[in-house]
Amino acid sequence: MSNHPFSLSVLAAAVLYVCHSTNAVAETVTESIDNLNNQLDLQQSSISQFHYRQSDIALGLTGATVLPTGSHQDVTITHAGAIDGVAILQDGIFFSPAPYSGQHLVLQPNLLHQQKVSFSSMTSVTESSQAAFGKLDYQSIKISPQKYATDLNLEGSDSNAINGGVVVSGTTKQNGMLLALDYQSASDDVGYRAPQDADATHKDILFKIAADSLAGASNQQTTEFSYQYSSQDDDRGTLGLTAADFSLDPTQLYSAASTDNIEGERQRYVLAHKVILSATSTMATDFYYQTYSQQSREMRFVDGQQIDSALLSSIAMFEAVPTADGMNLGSLTQNNDFAGFGMQTKGVSMYGQHQVTYSARYHTDKAEMRLGQREWSWNNDLSLTPTTDDEYALTYTDDASAFSSAVDTKLNYDQWSINLGLGYEHVSVSRELGDVNTSLNAADFSDDGWSPSVEVAYQSGSWLTALQVKQAWTVASAGNIEQTAQEALQYQLALSYQQDALSIAMTGYMHDYDSQHVSCMQGMICDYEQISLQENINDVSVVGADLSIAYGLTFDHFSIPLNVKYQYTQAETDNADCNELMGCFATNSQLPWVPEQQLTLSSGVIYGDMSIIAQALYQSELGYQATLTNERTIDSQWKVDLAATYRLTAQHELYARVENLLEEELVANVTAMGFQGQSEMTTYFGYKGHF
Numbered sequence: 001m002s003n004h005p006f007s008l009s010v011l012a013a014a015v016l017y018v019c020h021s022t023n024a025v026a027e028t029v030t031e032s033i034d035n036l037n038n039q040l041d042l043q044q045s046s047i048s049q050f051h052y053r054q055s056d057i058a059l060g061l062t063g064a065t066v067l068p069t070g071s072h073q074d075v076t077i078t079h080a081g082a083i084d085g086v087a088i089l090q091d092g093i094f095f096s097p098a099p100y101s102g103q104h105l106v107l108q109p110n111l112l113h114q115q116k117v118s119f120s121s122m123t124s125v126t127e128s129s130q131a132a133f134g135k136l137d138y139q140s141i142k143i144s145p146q147k148y149a150t151d152l153n154l155e156g157s158d159s160n161a162i163n164g165g166v167v168v169s170g171t172t173k174q175n176g177m178l179l180a181l182d183y184q185s186a187s188d189d190v191g192y193r194a195p196q197d198a199d200a201t202h203k204d205i206l207f208k209i210a211a212d213s214l215a216g217a218s219n220q221q222t223t224e225f226s227y228q229y230s231s232q233d234d235d236r237g238t239l240g241l242t243a244a245d246f247s248l249d250p251t252q253l254y255s256a257a258s259t260d261n262i263e264g265e266r267q268r269y270v271l272a273h274k275v276i277l278s279a280t281s282t283m284a285t286d287f288y289y290q291t292y293s294q295q296s297r298e299m300r301f302v303d304g305q306q307i308d309s310a311l312l313s314s315i316a317m318f319e320a321v322p323t324a325d326g327m328n329l330g331s332l333t334q335n336n337d338f339a340g341f342g343m344q345t346k347g348v349s350m351y352g353q354h355q356v357t358y359s360a361r362y363h364t365d366k367a368e369m370r371l372g373q374r375e376w377s378w379n380n381d382l383s384l385t386p387t388t389d390d391e392y393a394l395t396y397t398d399d400a401s402a403f404s405s406a407v408d409t410k411l412n413y414d415q416w417s418i419n420l421g422l423g424y425e426h427v428s429v430s431r432e433l434g435d436v437n438t439s440l441n442a443a444d445f446s447d448d449g450w451s452p453s454v455e456v457a458y459q460s461g462s463w464l465t466a467l468q469v470k471q472a473w474t475v476a477s478a479g480n481i482e483q484t485a486q487e488a489l490q491y492q493l494a495l496s497y498q499q500d501a502l503s504i505a506m507t508g509y510m511h512d513y514d515s516q517h518v519s520c521m522q523g524m525i526c527d528y529e530q531i532s533l534q535e536n537i538n539d540v541s542v543v544g545a546d547l548s549i550a551y552g553l554t555f556d557h558f559s560i561p562l563n564v565k566y567q568y569t570q571a572e573t574d575n576a577d578c579n580e581l582m583g584c585f586a587t588n589s590q591l592p593w594v595p596e597q598q599l600t601l602s603s604g605v606i607y608g609d610m611s612i613i614a615q616a617l618y619q620s621e622l623g624y625q626a627t628l629t630n631e632r633t634i635d636s637q638w639k640v641d642l643a644a645t646y647r648l649t650a651q652h653e654l655y656a657r658v659e660n661l662l663e664e665e666l667v668a669n670v671t672a673m674g675f676q677g678q679s680e681m682t683t684y685f686g687y688k689g690h691f
Contacts, residue, residue, distance in 0.1 A: 029417060029419070029455060029457035029459075029464065029466040029494075030122050030455060030457075030466045030468045030492065030494050031120055031122075031123070031124060032464075033464060033466060033494045033496045033505055033507070034063070034118065034119065034120045034121065034122075035118055035120075036496055036498060036503055036505065037063075037496060037503060037504075037505035037548040037550065038062045038063035038118055038119045038120070038121075038505075038548065038565075039062065039116060039117070039118035039119075040058055040061055040062055040116065040117050040118070041115070041116055042058070042111055042114050042115055042116060042117060043115050045606065045611060045645065046561045046563075046602060046604065046606070046611070046613045047602070048688075049611075049613065049643040049644075049645045049655045049657065050613075050615060050641060050643055050657060051155075051163075051641075051657060051659065051684065054641065054659060055075050055108055055111055056069070056075045056617060056639065057600060057602070057615045057616070057617045057639065057641060058111065058117065059075055059077060059117070059119070059136070060565060060598060060600035060617045061563055061565050061600045061602060061615075062117055062118060062119040062136070062565075063119040063121065063546060063548065063565060063567070064077040064078075064079065064119045064134070064136055065077060065078045065079060065567065065569070065594070065595065065598055066598070066617065066619075067521070067593060068619075068622065068634060070236060071186075071198065071200075071236065072186065072198075072200040072202075072232075072234050072236065073106075073234075073236075074106045074107055074108040075106075075108055076106050076521060077119075077134075077136055078134075078593065078594070079119075079121055079133055079134030080121070080133070080134070080509065080511050080542045080544060080569060080571065081511075081513075081516065081540060081542050081569070081571035081591045081593075081594045082133035082134065082486070082488075082511075082516065082517075083517065083518065083519065083521060083593070084103065084133070084474055084477075084486055084516075084517035084519065084534075085129065085130060085131070085132045085133035085134070085472065085474035085486055085517070086131075086133050086134035086135070086136070087099065087123075087127070087128075087130045087131035087134070087135050087136070088107065088108065088136050088138075089131070089135060089136065089137045089138065090109055090114075090137070090138040090139075090140055091138070091139060091140055091270070091272070092137065092286070092344075092346075093270060093286055093288050093342075093344070094130070094288075094290075094340065094342070094363070095107060095108075095109060095138065097266065097268075097290045097291060097292035097338040097339065097340050097365070098292070098338040098339070098340050098365040098366070098367045098398075098400075099130045099340070099363075099365070100130070100363070100365055100398075100400035100402060100427065100429070100475070100477065101338065101365050101366060101367035101398035101399065101400050101477070101478070102336065102338050102365075102367035102369070102398065103477045103479065103519045103534055104519050104520050104521065104531055105292070105294075105338065106521075107266070107292070109138050109140075109230075110182055110202070110204040110230065112153065112165045112167075112180070112182050112204070113140055113141055113167075113180050113182065113204060113206045113228075114138045114139060114140055114141065115139055115140070115141045115142065116138070116139040117136065117137070117138050117139070118136075118137050118139075119134070119135070119136050119137075120134065120135040120137070121134055121492070121507070121509070121546075122468055122470060122490060122492045122509070123135045124357070124406075124408055124421065124453070125406045125407075125408055125421035125422060125423035125451045125452070125453045125470070126346060126357050126358070126359040126406045126407075126408050126421070126423065127359075127406075127423075128361055128363070128402065128404040128423075128425055129402075129404065129423075129425045129427075129449065129451065129472075129473050129474045129475060130474065132451060132472040132473055132474050133472055133474065133486075133488070140206065140226070141167060141169075141178070141180065141206070142178075143169045143170070143171060143176035143177065143178045143208055143210055144169040144170055144171065144176075144178075145171050145176075146170060146171065147170050147171065147172060148168075148170040149168075149169055149170060149690075149691070150166065150167065150168050150689070150690070150691040151166070151167040151688070151689070151690055151691075152165075152166050152687075152688065152689040152690075152691070153165045153166070153686065153687070153688050153689075154686060154687045155655075155657075155684050155685060155686030155687070156684065156685060156686075157186070157682050157683060157684040157685075158682060158683045159186060159187065159680070159682050160186065160187040161184070161185065161186040161187070161682070161684065162183075162184075162185045162186075163182075163183070163184045163185070163684075163686075164182070164183050165180070165181060165182035165183070165204075166180070166181050166182075167179075167180040168180075169208075174211060174212035174213070175209070175210065175211050175212075176208075176209070176210045176211075177208065177209050177210075178206070178207065178208040178209075179205075179206075179207050180204075180205070180206040180207075181204070181205055182202075182203070182204040182205075183201075183202070183203055183204075184200070184201065184202040184203075185199075185200070185201050185202075186198075186199070186200045186201075187199045187200075198234075198235055198236045199233075199234070199235045200232070200233070200234040200235070200236070201232070201233045201234075202230070202231070202232050203229075203230065203231045203232075204228075204229070204230045205227075205228065205229040205230070206226070206227075206228050207226065207227045207228075208224060208225070208226045208227075209224070209225050209226075210222060210223065210224040210225075211223050211224075219275050219276055219277055220275070220276045221273065221274060221275040221276070222273070222274045222275075223271070223272070223273045223274075224270075224271075224272045224273075224274075225269075225270070225271050225272075226268075226269075226270045226272070227267075227268070227269055227270075228266070228267065228268040229265075229266070229267050229268075230264075230265070230266045231263075231264065231265045231266070232262065232263065232264045233261075233262075233263050234261065234262050234263075235258070235260065235261050236257075236260050236261075236262075256299050256315055256319070256327075256329060256378055256384070257298075257299050258384065259297055259299055259331055259376065259384055260297060260298050260299060260331075261295075261296065261297050262294070262295070262296040262297075263294070263295045263296070264292065264293065264294045264295075265292070265293050266290070266291065266292040266293075267290065267291050267292075268288070268289075268290040268291075269288065269289045269290070270286060270287070270288045271286070271287045271288075272284065272285070272286045272287075273285045273286075280349060280350035280351075281347070281348070281349040281350070282347065282348055283345070283346070283347040283348075284345070284346060284347075285343065285344070285345050286343065286344050286345075287342075287343045288340075288341070288342055288343075289339075289340070289341045290339070290340050290341075291337070291338065291339045291340075292337070292338040292339075293336070293337050293338075294334065294335075294336045294337075294338075295333075295334065295335050295336075296332075296333070296334045297331045297332070297333050297334075297374065298331055298332045299329055299330070299331045299376070300330065300331060300332045300527075301329060301330030301331070301332075301373065302314065302315070302327065302328065302329055302330070303328050304328075304330060306527065314327075315327070318378070319382065322379075322380040322381070322382060323380060324380055326377050326378050326379045326380055327377075327378040328375065328376075328377065328378075328387075329375075329376045329377075329378050329384070330373050330374065330375050330376065331373065331374045331376060332371070332372075332373060332527070332528060333371070333372050333373065333374050333390050333391075333392070334369070334370065334371050334528075334531075335370040335390070335392065336367065336368065336369050336370065337367070337368045338365065338366070338367050338368075339365060339366050340363065340364070340365035340366075341363070341364055341365070342361060342362055342363035342364065343361070343362055344359070344360070344361040344362075344363075345359060345360045345361070346358070346359040347359070353412045354409070354410060354411050354412055355409075355410040355412070356407065356408070356409050356410075357407070357408040357409075357410070358405075358406070358407050358408075359404075359405065359406050360403075360404065360405045360406075361402070361403070361404045361405075362401075362402070362403050363401070363402045363404075364399075364400065364401040364402070365399075365400055366397065366398065366399050366400075367397070367398040368397050369394070369395065369396050369397070369398070369532065370392040370394075370395045370434075371392060371393070371394045371395075371528035371531060371532070372390060372391045372392035372393040372394060372528060373391060373393060373528065374386060374388055374389070374390050374391065375387045375388040393528060394434075394440060394528045394529060394532065395433070395434025395435070396431055396432065396433050396434055396440060396532065397431070397432045397434075398429070398430070398431050398477070398478045398479075399429070399430045399431075399432075400427060400428065400429045400430075400477075400478070401427070401428050402425060402426065402427040402428075402475075403425065403426050404423065404424065404425035404426075405423070405424055405425075406421065406422065406423035406424065406451070407421070407422060408420070408421035408422075408453070409421070415458055415459050415460060416456070416457070416458055417455075417456075417457045417458075417459075418454075418455070418456055418457075419453065419454065419455035419456075419457070419468075420453075420454060421451075421452065421453035421454075421455075421470075422450065422451070422452050422453070423450070423451035423452075423453075424448065424449075424450050424451070425448060425449060425451075425473070425475070426446065426447075426448040427446065427447055427448065427475040428445075428446040429443060429444075429445055429446065429447075429475070429476070429477065429478050430443060430444045430445075430478065431443040431444070431478035431479070440529060440532055441481060443478040443479075443483070445483050447475050447476065447483070447485055449473035449475070449485060449487070450471070450473070451470065451471055451472060451473055452470070452471050453468065453469070453470040453471070454468070454469050454470075455467065455468040455469075462497050462498055462499045463495070463496070463497055464495070464496045464497075464498075465493070465494065465495045465496075466493075466494045467492075467493050467494075468490075468491075468492050468494075469489070469490070469491055470489075470490045471487070471488075471489055471490075472486075472487065472488045472489075472490050472511075473485055473486070473487050474486040474487075474517070476517070476534065476536075477517075477519075477534045479519070479532045479533045479534040480517070480533075480534040480535075480536065481533070482536055484515050484536045485515065486513070486515055486516055486517045486536075487513065487514045487515055488511045488512060488513040488514065488516075489511070489512045490509065490510075490511050490512075491509060491510045491511075492507060492508070492509040492510075493507065493508050493509070494506070494507040495507070501551060501552040501553075501554065502549075502550075502551050503548075503549070503550040503551070504547075504548070504549050504550075505546070505547070505548045506545070506546070506547050507545065507546045508544070508545045509542075509543075509544055509545075509546075510541075510542065510543050510544075511540075511541075511542040512541060512542075513537075513539065513540035513541070513542070514538070514539070515536045515537070515538055516536065516537045516540045517534055517535070517536060518534070518535045518536070518537055518579070518581055518582060519533070519534050519535075519581070520533070520581060521593070526581070530580060530581055533580055533581060535579040535580060535581045535582065536579075537573055537577060537579070537582070537591075538574075538575060538577065539573065539574035539575050540571065540572070540573055540574065540591070541571075541572055541574055542569065542570070542571045542572075543569075543570045544567065544568055544569040544570065544571075545567075545568045546565070546566065546567050546568075547564075547565075547566045548563075548564065548565045548566075549562065549563070549564040550562070550563050550564075557607065557608065558605055558606060558607040558608070559605075559606045560603065560604070560605055560606075561602070561603065561604065561606065561613075562602070562603045563600075563601070563602040563603070564599075564600070564601055564602075565598075565599070565600040565601075566597075566598070566599050566600075567597065567598040567599075568596065568597055569594055569595070569596060569597075569598075570590070570596060571590060571591040571594040572588050572589060572590055572591070573585060573587065573588065573589055573591070574587065574588070575587055590623070592622065592623035593622065594622075595619040595620045595621070595622055596620045596621075597618070597619070597620040598617075598618065598619050598620070599616075599617075599618040600615075600616070600617050600618075601614075601615065601616045602614070602615045602616075609646060609647035609648075610644070610645065610646050610647075611644065611645045612642070612643070612644045613642070613643050613644075613645075614640065614641070614642045614643075615640070615641045615642075615643075616638060616639065616640045616641075617638070617639045618636070618637070618638050618639075619634075619636065619637060620636045621634065621635055621636050622634040637662075638662050639660060639662065640660070640661040640662055641657065641658065641659045641660065641661070642657065642658045642661060643655060643656070643657040643658075644656050644657075650690070651689060651690050651691055652687070652688075652689055652690075653687070653688045653689075654685075654686070654687055654688075655685075655686050655687075655688065656683065656684065656685050656686075657683070657684040657686070658681065658682070658683050658684075659681065659682045659683075659684070660680070660681050660682065661681060663680045663681040
């Protein structure tokens with residue numbers, strides 16, 4: 001028992017520690033199980049040799065459900081059917097520039113600039129509501145403790161890809177600095193009848209500078225400033241084939257989509273201060289500001305109508321036999337700007353053998369959205385000519401501000417521990433309409449919610465088990481006409497075993513949703529009005545189980561690493577419903593973006609200075625389309641990558657990697673526009689240097 005009894009309220013803790021937080025490990029037992037079995041060291045030899053932009057298998061190995069995506073697109077993740085309320089963080093700070101506004105935005109960081117990634121399914125109440133239904137947390141590369149250290153990576157591929165990155169860092173006395181640069185360029189032949197390439201260029205910069213305690217400081221402390229810049233310019237095709245055509249030639253796309261393009265530029269500033277107040281109390285404070293601009297164009301219309309199966313067949317016929325009159329096509333255009341600012345605190349104090357974690361966060365963001373349509377003429381020589389300027393038929397500005405606070409108390413009694421947590425968040429949301437708009441509605445509302453959590457855990461030797469019950473809550477966005485928050489009562493039983501090189505975890509969970517949010521996401525055909533909406537699905541029941549195994553076999557001259565992650569999820573609607581985005585669906589139907597089964601594997605052989613590693617991702621059938629009918633689904637499919645490395649010396653290594661070994665069987669998306677395939681099988685040759 002503690003010799004220091006305590007009593008802290010949520011709001012009192014928020015005021016008391018509004019400028020302090022912690023870098024210490026402060027987690028529930030459930031989170032500790034997640035960290036043991038849902039975490040990847042991206043710099044270990046069995047992972048680092050894989051391309052840092054191909055993150056779908058890596059995220060699957062952490063336990064996230066990976067939604068299908070096309071080449072060079074950011075991977076979308078879900079958990080237990082939830083899309084909203086699943087946060088993407090870096091170093092514990094929101095990575096997406098606007099987690100409350102701009103709901104359809106998807107961003108993932110450059111894996112070359114990360115050293116670890118972990119996924120938590122049942123997040124702590126000390127996280128805000130934006131992580132109430134799952135948390136993907138990246139840990140960026142740290143400043144080297146050496147005086148000078150350099151990592152260099154160069155690679156090229158048979159599809160004209162040129163990738164290069166360098167990380168230079170070092171520490172002198174009490175100061176450290178890091179500079180990381182990365183450039184990627186690719187040009188894939190996408191199989192148009194009219195010769196076209198899918199070009200992609202990505203640039204990333206990460207800069208850090210850190211200082212330890214000032215002379216005479218009474219407490220040990222560290223201050224770090226970091227700056228991130230990233231840009232992308234992708235030309236890609238998202239218009240595919242009819243089902244019949246696809247079965248004949250799964251790699252061929254149509255030149256109507258050659259105008260598809262997305263450009264983005266992002267900047268992120270973070271000031272992090274960490275202090276050890278005493279032997280039993282640590283705190284830290286983070287200030288952050290981030291911006292993101294996005295321009296995109298996607299071919300989606302024929303004569304003003306959304307492309308469906310019939311119009312897709314007409315496009316196929318026209319490309320085979322062009323007519324003199326040509327075709328009138330239309331593209332969805334976007335020109336969006338996001339900005340977000342916040343400060344957050346988190347602290348851990350020990351009272352005897354008991355632990356108290358407290359947190360507070362203030363966040364505000366804005367999304368300025370401009371969406372519309374541009375007309376094109378598809379000529380008989382299969383060239384595309386714009387016939388109008390970009391017309392933004394829909395303009396609006398979303399503003400949101402949020403304040404959250406929480407206390408989590410961990411009481412330890414020998415082999416038993418009890419966690420009692422309570423979180424609170426208040427969010428204000430507004431939407432202002434521009435001069436040009438259609439049926440879009442303005443919004444101005446506020447909402448708040450409480451997130452209580454109870455966990456009981458028991459540890460015996462190598463075994464650890466935890467039962468957690470939590471009320472999860474995520475506020476509605478400005479596009480939610482009913483202004484209904486997403487709420488669910490979550491139950492999870494987790495069991496783990498760790499002994500030497502073997503680590504096993506099993507979890508079973510049930511989530512009972514009163515309301516689940518759905519927004520326009522990748523793989524759906526949405527017009528500019530639908531992009532601005534957020535729909536609610538009432539009464540969703542999710543039952544699932546996860547199994548992860550990590551094991552390293554070691555022999556005299558070689559070793560075999562093995563990582564397996566299996567997920568089973570049954571996510572069903574309890575009542576028949578219809579809405580603008582999803583159409584109509586029957587009672588007890590599976591949510592179309594939730595695969596019932598997902599399996600991720602990583603294994604190979606490491607022999608001295610050589611290694612051969614394979615990674616694979618399997619997903620069962622998805623019903624991924626605009627209206628929930630069974631005529632358009634993604635069949636179950638595999639993605640397999642293979643990499644081999646040879647270490648010449650301690651400083652130099654060469655590697656070869658083959659991505660998408662099953663190219664003709666992999667379909668990334670299926671929409672009302674047709675099929676979208678991943679890039680073809682691609683072979684990379686690379687060099688890594690460590691100095």
